Amino acid sequence: MDNDRKAEIIRKIKGYGIIKDPQWLDRPDELVPLWVMLEAILEVIERFDPPNRPFD
Numbered sequence: 001m002d003n004d005r006k007a008e009i010i011r012k013i014k015g016y017g018i019i020k021d022p023q024w025l026d027r028p029d030e031l032v033p034l035w036v037m038l039e040a041i042l043e044v045i046e047r048f049d050p051p052n053r054p055f056d
Contacts, residue, residue: 018043 006028013019018040024032 013040 010025010028014025019025019036021036024030024036
């Protein structure tokens with residue numbers, strides 16, 4: 001993947017606040033532990049389906 005594409009993805013991730021830890025955002029080519037990916041996925045899920053949302 002080219003650097004421009006990586007930079008665009010990181011910019012969007014930062015903008016949406018999906019991953020907040022700069023340790024991971026500053027190293028886009030690093031392998032991340034499973035918990036980091038799961039945390040990002042949960043962040044997205046909870047935005048679409050908040051845990052305390054009423055069942056209306």
